[in-house]
Each structure stands twice: as C-alpha cells, then as structure tokens.
Amino acid sequence: MHLNRGVTVELEGGAVDADLVLRPRVDGLLTEVLAAPERLAELVEALGSPLNLVLPRRLAENAAAFRAVYAEHRLGGTIYFAHKANRSTALVRELAATGCGIDVASLGELRHALAAGFAGERIMATGPKDAEFLWLAARVGAVVGADSAAELTSLAGIVDRFGFDPVRVLIRIGGFDSPGVPILSRPSRFGVHARELPAVYDLLDRHRSELRLLGTAFHLDTTGIEEKALALEGCLLAMGEAMARGFAPTAIDIGGGFGVNYLAARADWERYTTELGRAVLGRRPAMTWQNYGYGLRADGATLRGGLGLYPAHRDLAGADYLAELLARESAALGRPLATLLLENLYDLHIEPGRALTDQCGLTLARVAEVRTLHTGDTLVRLAANSRDISTEDHAVLMDPVLLPARQAPGEQAPVYLGGNLCLEDDFLTRRAVLLPRLPVPGDLLAFVNTAGYFMDFAAGPALMQAQARTVAVYPEDGGWGWCLDEQYWPGKGDRS
Ligand SMILES: Cc1ncc(COP(=O)(O)O)c(C=O)c1O
Structure with missing residues (x-):
C-alpha cells in the first residue's frame, strides 16, 4: 500500500x-x-x-502452534478443526494427515470429513442435528457434542434400535452461574444450563448401555477471556458432579473462538474507529455509505449504541489466546485452569475454526x-x-x-x-x-x-x-x- x-x-x-x-x-x-x-x-x-x-499447509502449521501450548502444559486432548469455517476439500484432506480431529456441524460436513480420510473416532459432531446426522455419527463412532436432552434421547434410541456400540457424548453447557463476582454470560440458544445438568445425568443414567459420558463442553461466541475462564471452571465443577453420580468423564471441550488478528497495525484500527465515531457525530466528513455507523449513532452531540465490529486488530489471538486462558486462575478452585486440567488428568479438546484458518x-x-x-x-x-x-x-x-x-x-x-x-x-x-x-x-x-x-x-x-x-x-x-x-x-x- x-x-x-x-x-x-x-x-x-x-x-x-x-x-x-x-x-x-x-x-x-x-x-x-x-x-x-x-x-x-x-x-x-x-x-x-x-x-x-x-x-492447506498453513492450516497444519497453525494446528502445530496450538499443539505447542498443549505441550507446554503437558496436557493431552484433541484439536478439532471447526469445518464450518471453510468448505475446501484440500484443507480437510491436509488436516486428515495430521493428528488433528475435525468438528462437523452437518451431515454434509460429516460425509466430507469421512471422504477426506478422517476415521470416525477423530470426528466430533456438534451443532443442531437431525436423525440422519445422528445415525451416521453413531455408526462411525464419532463423539457427539450433545446440544439438549432431547438430542441425547434420540441418539440413545438410534443406538438401541440398530445395536450400535455405545456413543461417546459431551454435554454442551450453554449457561453458567458465576460463583463469585458476577460475570456477564450471554444467553445461548445451544446447550443446557448448568442448573439442568442433574436431569441430564439422570437421562444418561437410564441410557448407560447406549451413551457413554465423555465429558462436558462449551462454545461461547465471544472474544471475552473472563467469560471463557468462567465457563471452563463451570465445566470442571460439572465434571466433579458427574463423577459423584458414578460416571467416569475424561475430557473438557472448550469449543472455538480463539480469534485472529487481521490487521498489520493497531494504530490503523484505533485511528479508523476514532474517526468513525467523529463522522457519525458529524464532526468530520462521512467515511461510510450514507454515514453508516456500524452500530454507532448520534444522539445530539452524544455518541450512542456500540461498535458492532469484530476487533480486527487483536494483540491476543489464536494459540496465544489459549495459552492466556489456561494461565487464568479459577476463582472457585483457586489454581490456574491448566493445573486443574492436569491434576485431574482431563483431556482438553478445542474446536478452533477461524484461528486455524488464519x-x-x-x-x-x-x-x-x-x-x-x-x-x-x-x-x-x-x-x-x-x-x-x-x-x-x-x-x-x-x-x-x-x-x-x-x-x-x-x-x-x-x-x-x-x-x-x-x-x-x-x-x-x-x-x-x-x-x-x-x-x-x-x-x-x-x-x-x-x-x-x-x-x-x-x-x-x-x-x-x-x-x-x-x-x-x-x-x-x-x-x-x-x-x-x-x-x-x-x-x-x-x-x-
Ligand atoms: C460449536 C462450535 N465450535 C467451534 C466453533 C468455531 O468457532 P471459531 O471459528 O470462532 O473458532 C463454532 C463456531 O460457530 C461452534 O459453533
């Protein structure tokens, strides 16, 4: 330029x-x-x-950067690429040649992953699922990231009817109560609330021959590290409750959302967003079509609303974001999150999409x-x-x-x-x-x-x-x- x-x-x-x-x-x-x-x-x-x-090669290199964070903390677990980020066959095939898994969110993505060389056990099925998607996931031995009690009931029905091996399931938790200082946790249409877990454990208890509780999971659509630390802590607590109920869960899946830094210079971002606010207030010429404010609006001389933009310049993104999250201390459990995972010998699963395709x-x-x-x-x-x-x-x-x-x-x-x-x-x-x-x-x-x-x-x-x-x-x-x-x-x- x-x-x-x-x-x-x-x-x-x-x-x-x-x-x-x-x-x-x-x-x-x-x-x-x-x-x-x-x-x-x-x-x-x-x-x-x-x-x-x-x-494709870059995808494998980005996965290696995440793997290095695991090695630093001596953690086990799988990096599942969130396929939804890109439909390319080349990317998925390249990934199949690495030790990574893949997170598929539709029947089409599941079929694509299988055809690219992923064995069923390296696949995680997430997102909304109809009966066909559940059937193929169960047939090939994929992990099912379960979204609701109803989904678990359908899955158990399929496994029972077709005599499949028990399916490994992760329970996606979509809402957590903050134990100490309240931290805003945005509502999600996915997963069950932490308070609903006892009923889910009852259901799993009734279906011990069809479903095997692998662990707990979350995916939060936020860049906020505090919310994620709280969610990971919530998953650790939920694992304890599951064990008290006689299950033997071994993994926590913290989803994706590690982010990408898109811009070469922080100064560009700061200058641009500052000037955008001034333009919306009419203090400088428009910078956008019809002075569009990307969520900002003028109320007299006051700027209202919020900037509805991804923070295109980020100091912390990708594997570094994971490292920072793992170093956070759990308020309720009093030790860094990475230490808590290691002490319990839990596997850490992640589902990066955007960050792996950087x-x-x-x-x-x-x-x-x-x-x-x-x-x-x-x-x-x-x-x-x-x-x-x-x-x-x-x-x-x-x-x-x-x-x-x-x-x-x-x-x-x-x-x-x-x-x-x-x-x-x-x-x-x-x-x-x-x-x-x-x-x-x-x-x-x-x-x-x-x-x-x-x-x-x-x-x-x-x-x-x-x-x-x-x-x-x-x-x-x-x-x-x-x-x-x-x-x-x-x-x-x-x-x-
Ligand atoms: C369940 C789940 N996992 C992982 C991801 C990937 O998120 P990201 O691309 O921000 O890493 C998504 C994105 O929507 C998701 O819904």
Missing part, C-alpha cells in the same frame, strides 16, 4: 485522511502469492472471478466497472458479491490489496466496492476503501485472510452469478504451485 500520510482525499463533498487505511496482516506463503500478480491474473482469466485460493487463503475479484456517482463518490463494481466475500457480514473490516497488474501507483482513491447482485445493499463493505490508485476494469482486488468464514460460508448461486472456484496453493521448488481444490492430496508439491 502506498500511503501519503497527512494528505486528504476528496469523498462525498468532504475529505478522507490519507492514512484512514486498515492494512491487512499478511505473512508466509500468502505474501509470496501476492507477489505474483501476473500469475494471479492468469488464474482468474482461466477460472473466473471470484476465485478462492486456499493454503493466513490460509485469499479471494480474488476482478474490477468490472468504475463509475462516478452524482454525489462525486466513486463506485467500483466487482465481478463478485458480498456473499462471495463476506467480511462485512462477519463484521470484519480490512482493506483489499489492489494488484498492480498493469498500472503504476497513482493518487490514492477512496472508493465504494459494490457487488454483482442487483440488490441495493450488495456492498462488499459499506465503508469507503482507500486504494493506492483508482482501479480500472480488469484490475484485481485480493481480499486476504478470507479462509475463515469469509470465502464460502455464505456464498451461493444468487442470480445465477458465477460461484467462486477454489484452488489449493502449496510450496513447490522454492516457489508455489497450485491445483484445483478437489485435486489436492497431502504431499502435493513434495519431491518423493
């Missing part, structure tokens, strides 16, 4: 500071991929726009049209839409990289990025993005770090627009090679 600090750029009759950028964090093989714009242009020419690139991919989109609106704003229409690249939907703001296929850098240009759907709100982002020069049709924008949820989670065939193909990229001969996603198998690119 070429920054002209201190310079201002015209936007909607006002001005945007030239340093209002949100530069993405890029490293490893992804940097090398971006350094070959001609090759990327050829790929889009051949395979169409949008185009997803995934980097730096594992990017999405390319071709510029289809560049138009000046009557307001003076510039609208860049892409051959892709907000479902193909759903960073905005997931509340993550980071700049795309303009690939200088043909042109030299020019004047910075603030542009709105519109999609190819005839929907008013089909913006890839509602904020004006500052590009190093005005793009021209045929240029490419690379949206980096899209492998976790932004690449294919929401993508579909709306308006029969082309859906992105996915290619797998791997290190080869000191550079990188590629193949279609479905043609990738572990070892690709290695010299035998």
